[in-house]
Structure formats: structure tokens, C-alpha cells
Amino acid sequence: MFISTSEHGVDAKNRVSVPANYRAVLRNDPHDAIYLFPHFSGAYLEGGGELFIQQYRADIARLGRYDPLGQIMEVAVLGAARRLDFDSTGRVTLPKALIEHAGISGKAAFVGCGSRFEIWNAEGQAAREVEMRQAAAKMMQDPEQVARLGGGQDLATLVGNSPALSDLLKRGDT
Amino acid sequence: MFISTSEHGVDAKNRVSVPANYRAVLRNDPHDAIYLFPHFSGAYLEGGGELFIQQYRADIARLGRYDPLGQIMEVAVLGAARRLDFDSTGRVTLPKALIEHAGISGKAAFVGCGSRFEIWNAEGQAAREVEMRQAAAKMMQDPEQVARLGGGQDLATLVGNSPALSDLLKRGDT
DNA sequence: TTGTTTCCCATAAAATCCCATGGTATCCCA
DNA sequence: TGGGATACCATGGGATTTTATGGGAAACAA
Structure with missing residues (x-):
């Protein structure tokens, strides 16, 4: 990265x-x-x-x-x-x-x-x-924009649900 | 964490x-x-x-x-x-x-x-x-903010975030 | 030739590695 | 429960390696 x-x-x-x-x-x-x-x-x-x-x-x-x-x-x-x-x-x-x-x-x-x-x-x-x-x-002071950004919740869920994705992240250099 | x-x-x-x-x-x-x-x-x-x-x-x-x-x-x-x-x-x-x-x-x-x-x-x-x-x-004196915080009721999310906690629950001695 | 590009070597500064040391928390056993 | 041994942690300083950059020689094109 x-x-x-x-x-x-x-x-x-x-x-x-x-x-x-x-x-x-x-x-x-x-x-x-x-x-x-x-x-x-x-x-x-x-x-x-x-x-x-x-x-x-x-x-x-x-x-x-x-x-x-x-x-x-x-x-x-x-x-x-x-x-x-x-x-x-x-x-x-x-x-x-x-x-x-x-x-x-x-x-x-x-x-x-x-x-x-x-x-x-x-x-x-x-x-x-x-x-x-x-x-x-x-x-960051505009709640609508903040909502669009999301705050990393997607990835956390994804990784929690997917050992494959977790491994991918661990392999690095993406 | x-x-x-x-x-x-x-x-x-x-x-x-x-x-x-x-x-x-x-x-x-x-x-x-x-x-x-x-x-x-x-x-x-x-x-x-x-x-x-x-x-x-x-x-x-x-x-x-x-x-x-x-x-x-x-x-x-x-x-x-x-x-x-x-x-x-x-x-x-x-x-x-x-x-x-x-x-x-x-x-x-x-x-x-x-x-x-x-x-x-x-x-x-x-x-x-x-x-x-x-x-x-x-x-904590603003009911609206308190409502947004929720109060730790979402156990499913907690368990999703913590493999250790998930194991603990499965073992059953809680 | 003349200008351009590619390769190679040199060097100073900066980042990184390695070892040493004192202090603190933890463990273990009498 | 004390007290000594042990492991771990935070920190200091020197040695080594990497990085950024300059410049020259060789290969190439016009």
C-alpha cells in the first residue's frame, strides 16, 4: 500500500x-x-x-x-x-x-x-x-458526510465473517 | 484492543x-x-x-x-x-x-x-x-444521547467482535 | 559531431539494527 | 506471606546499513 x-x-x-x-x-x-x-x-x-x-x-x-x-x-x-x-x-x-x-x-x-x-x-x-x-x-462536523464515510464498520464486519479476507490482510503488501 | x-x-x-x-x-x-x-x-x-x-x-x-x-x-x-x-x-x-x-x-x-x-x-x-x-x-443528562449510546444491549455485536467472548459463551459457565 | 539516454561508482546524511543497563513487575517456593 | 529469583519492560548509545543525490563514463540517436 x-x-x-x-x-x-x-x-x-x-x-x-x-x-x-x-x-x-x-x-x-x-x-x-x-x-x-x-x-x-x-x-x-x-x-x-x-x-x-x-x-x-x-x-x-x-x-x-x-x-x-x-x-x-x-x-x-x-x-x-x-x-x-x-x-x-x-x-x-x-x-x-x-x-x-x-x-x-x-x-x-x-x-x-x-x-x-x-x-x-x-x-x-x-x-x-x-x-x-x-x-x-x-x-467531520457534517453528520451527513460522516454517515457517507461509514467509519470502518463494513470492514470489521467483513473480516469478522470471513477468515479468507482476514488472511488476505495478514499477507500484506496489497 | x-x-x-x-x-x-x-x-x-x-x-x-x-x-x-x-x-x-x-x-x-x-x-x-x-x-x-x-x-x-x-x-x-x-x-x-x-x-x-x-x-x-x-x-x-x-x-x-x-x-x-x-x-x-x-x-x-x-x-x-x-x-x-x-x-x-x-x-x-x-x-x-x-x-x-x-x-x-x-x-x-x-x-x-x-x-x-x-x-x-x-x-x-x-x-x-x-x-x-x-x-x-x-x-448522560441528555436522554437523546443516552438513547444513541444504547447501554450495551447489543450482545450479538459484542460476541462478533471477540472470539474469546464467543468461546466463553459456548462453554456455557456464564 | 552534439545531444540524449543508460549504466555505474562515490558520498553524506539519515534511518535502522544491535547490544547493554537499570528498573519494575511477576513468579515461585520456602 | 515474605523474599529472592526471574522475566519483561523502558531507555541509552554505538555501529552498521540504507537512502537520496551528484557526477562521470559508455552506449545510442540524430
């Missing part, structure tokens, strides 16, 4: 270190690489490992070959995505197109979002984090 | 011993670690084991990728969360960002909250405990 936020310098060769704890998540992947694409709804990159990209692929495949939405997503996601291999010290080289989309210069911020992560330019992310945190605090 | 409150010193390397009874709760987790994040609605940290973080993840996932509330929670919780591994004597090293958020210096107070726990700076926690106790007393 990708969690935590950290900033890393982007050097003159456009190389950036992928956080070590992210690399640990990808340890069992076939390629020792990440997949990244410029996100269609904002100035940031979205990425992850093999599972991440295959989820998009599965979503698109389920729509069928002739579905317009599927065709859009094929181009917007798969068409724009890149596979970036790690060098021996855990860095990747960001293609110019991705750097420009996210407006990255000097420093890039990696934000863990569970099964995927985002890459923002550092200043933008710092501002966004403050904003999101305040929004979260506000949400 | 995480219960009881205890204070522990934070040394020059920002290491702190996790209470032994908390560690016992985590014994079956896949990673021998805790997850912690700076809480968005106060100067404290919230944490727990694998189940704790997966509950947040499940709540967020259930909302779907394009739900604004979900995006807020991704950044405010998963984006800010850290996994802290135990050293061989049961300590974790608190990242600087977390220490600053909670205003911890010298001593940290662990407060057990059942399926999760909180970490406060020691003085803040002492004040809060008194405050919460008074708030509880006040709640």
Missing part, C-alpha cells in the same frame, strides 16, 4: 528518487518499474505498479471494444501512460511531457493514496495538503 | 517505546509495525495496526475514485500516514512532521481507543482527559 507524502529533488537529468517505501510495495512486481500518466483532471501525475495499470485495463476491457467511454479512457490513460524502470539506486527518469503536465521544477512531491500514488510539483502539493486537511476537519 | 493510557519518553533520536500491551494487540499483524497519521482535527496523532489503516482504506475505496470526500480523505489520511516499524526492543522512531503536528517534546502520551489509539503530548493529554470525562457526564 502506498502511503505518506515525501518530496524528492528532480536533477538536471530529470531523475527523481522514488520513495523507498513505495519501492518496497513494488518488490514483487514483474518489472521493477512504475507506470505513470498525466492525469486528465488536474496538473499532476498518477501512478502505481503492475496492479495499478491492470486495474485501468480491466475497467476499460469490461466496457468492450465499441464503447465510446472505453475508447476515451484507452487514449487518456493507456495512451498517455509510460512505464519507467528504476536505475540501480531506485530512481526513474521523468519524460519531459510528464514534467510539463505537472509543472514540476526542482522538487516533486509523492502522495500515497493506497493502491496508487500521485506526483505533484512540491509547492502545489504543500498548499493542497493544508486545504484538504481543513476540508476533512469540516467534513 | 487498545486500552489504557501511558506516557513514554521521546529520546534525542525521536524514539519512543510503544506500550507493551499495545504491541500484544499487533502480534498477528503482517508487519510488526504501527500506522500513524497527524489528525486533521487536532494536535495529536491517530494510529493503530493493519486493520486500523485498512478500515480507512475501505471507507475511502467505497466512495469511489471520483468522490470529492474520498479524495479529501486520501490526502488527509493515507497521504499523511506513515508506517513505523518496531526496533527489536519495541520502539518506533517518530518522523519530525508527526512530532511537530502533535507538539511532542520529551514525553508522549498513548491513549487507547479500542480499535485505534491516539498520541498526544503529555501535558495536552492530561487536560483533555479531564475535559472528556466532564463531557461524558454531561452527555
